[in-house]
Each structure stands twice: as structure tokens, then as C-alpha cells.
Amino acid sequence: MAKTSLYFDANADTVVRPEALAALIQAERETPYNPASLHRPGRRAQGVLEDARTQVARLLGCEDRDVVFTSGATEACNLALFGMVRGQAAAAAAPLRLLSSPSEHPAVLGPLRMLQAEGHHLQLLPVDRHGGVPQAALSEALEAGADLVALQWANNETGVVQPLEVVAEHAASATNFFCDAVQGLGKLPLPAALQSADCYALSGHKFGAPKGIGVLIERGSGLLEPLLGGGGQQRGRRPGTEAPALAAAFACALDLALAEQQSYATTARACGEAFWLALTGGLHSACPGAPRPLANHPQGPERALPNTLCISFPGLDGRLLMPACDATRIAVSTGSACSSGAPTPSSVLLAAGLSEDLARATLRISMDHLCTPAYALEGGARLAGAVARLYELAIG
């Protein structure tokens, strides 16, 4: 009988929570209308949308008007970066100085590169062995002056948590602060430093909402130029008909993710330890000559996502890893999900100092809120078996 796949790719996507799905279906069944329509059914749809906005604002500690619903975090990051830079540039005579790091997701690095091509200056800070931005380098660059800093909360590949507090310490300065908060939400407590971000982005499908809904929190800086022209919805910042049912599902999943954060983090850490032990122990027994796997995720809980392991297998041909994992029915990821299909090694791992070969021979294992230590043990054992077979072929 075929084994069922074990899922360890939560940083790419999570299953929709049943409660969020129920909220979606209920809203779509009961109020399937345009929330901008002035008739009674339209006003009911608007009620669902605005209730969701109020709930999101309450959960995140901001005002209703700060919540901009988008199609996901990629759109939210683009809206924030293009919107803030173009809004600011209109008032400034000179090109802007943009500060970020090579560990950012392509949803951030893409727009930054495009802004660079428009003539703005882009400085990418060096990163450490885990893709983390060193506090001293960040502080120094902020002291030297920047018009906008884009720094993620946590990295999707290595799980490193970035020093947002250093940016927050400079909050009184003229630097605008954008944070891609996608990977931290629901895994770590909301950091105080997030409150000093002018804008931050969230993605629903990373914490149990359906795909196709995200949020940009924009604290009314008045700087944001819209990306789209259209009907003026969401105070003109994101024109286009909103999706009340998706917004309701997002608010529901956010509520649950924040409520469960602590227990998820505790269980996910135990799962990570179980997975690592099963992997290293199983590999050593099955193929004693195989080199020990290398951990690229930070050690210790302070600066790490609790659910993420990033593991390199020295000497293995990275192209064989995914098919081997697939064959043994474990769903993991190489690099970020967006670049999984591409043969190029992860730019985050290269920036963190891995060689091209080692970066290619790296897997990300990320546990969702349903994972248990027993499930993780089984996953680690399956991966050990798959990797042992590859080492046997490679080293004989």
C-alpha cells in the first residue's frame, strides 16, 4: 500500500483551518454581493468586509483604516515598497537611499531591484551564516542615513529572526520602515518593534487562511501611492472589488493563529528536535560513512523560527534530493517555494556563505500547527532512509 505523504512545508503553505473555511463559505453563501454596491445586499457584504477589517485591526493593535486587504503578501510588499518610495520621491529632489538585505524574499527584493533600475540607490547589508543581518552593521547603516529600510521579521528558508528592534530604535529618524512580517506571524509573539513599522505585510495562507488574501498594515503615513488606478476602494490605496468572504476567513485564521502561537511554538520546537534526532541517528545507522548533516538554521530559540530546519547534506548531488524525498513521501522544500522549480541555488543560502553545491544539497523542513513529535520522528526517519540511499550510491 502506498504511504501517505508527510507534510513538512508549512513555510510555503498551510492547510486551510476548518473554521476559516466555514467563515469563507458562510460569507460567500449569505452575502455574495459587491461590498461597494449601495443597495441592501451590497451593504450586507460591506458589513462582512468591515467586520473582518475591525477584527484584524483589533488583533494587530492598529486602526481599522490601517488595514489594506490585498491578494497576498507579494502584492502587499509591492504596494508598500513602490507606494512608499514613489510617494516619498515625489517630495524629494534626489534619488532615495534604500536599505535591505539579500535574505529578503523575492516579493521584496524584486520591487527593490526595480526601484534601483529607476535610479534609486540600493544597499544590501551583509548577512551571517544563517542569513541574519548583524545588528552592528544595521545600526551603522541607519546612522549613516537611509530613506527607507526593508527588513523581514523572519526568514522563510533558514528561519533566522532579524533584529527589527534595531530599526525601531531609529524610529524617530526620517527613515521609513517596511517589514515583511509573513513568516513570523503565529510562530512567534508579535514583536513590539513591528509597531514602529510604517508598513508591514502578512499572508493569509501561511497561517491557515485560504490563498489569495493578504494584508498590508499602513499607518496612515500619507506616503503610499497606489499601484493601481481604479474605483477608489480601500481609501484609494488598493482599488478593485474587495472579497468579503476571503477577508472573513483571513480574520478568523489570524485570530486562531495568534491564540495558538505559544502552544504551536512549543510543539514545533519539540518536533524539530525529534526530526533532527531521527534524521541524524537514522542516517548514521544506515550509512555510517555519510557525513553529518549541517544545520543552517540558528541554534537556540532566541533568533529562530520554532518550526524551521534548514539542513545541508555535504557531498550529495542536490538534484537528486527532491526526487528522493518525493519517492519516500515526504513533502519538503529546497530553498523558497517560489524558486523550488528553478535549478539555481537559493540566493539566501549563497549570501549566508554556502557554496553553490552545498546550497543545492539543502532542504528546508517546516512544521505546521498540526505536526506532532511522533509525526516528526517518522519524517526524520524517512528522510534518513532516502538520504542514506543517496550516500550509498555516492560513496559506495
Ligand SMILES: Cc1ncc(COP(=O)(O)O)c(C=O)c1O
Ligand atoms: C517571507 C515571505 N514574504 C513574502 C511571501 C509572499 O507571500 P504570498 O505567497 O502571499 O504572495 C512569502 C511566501 O513564501 C514569504 O515566505
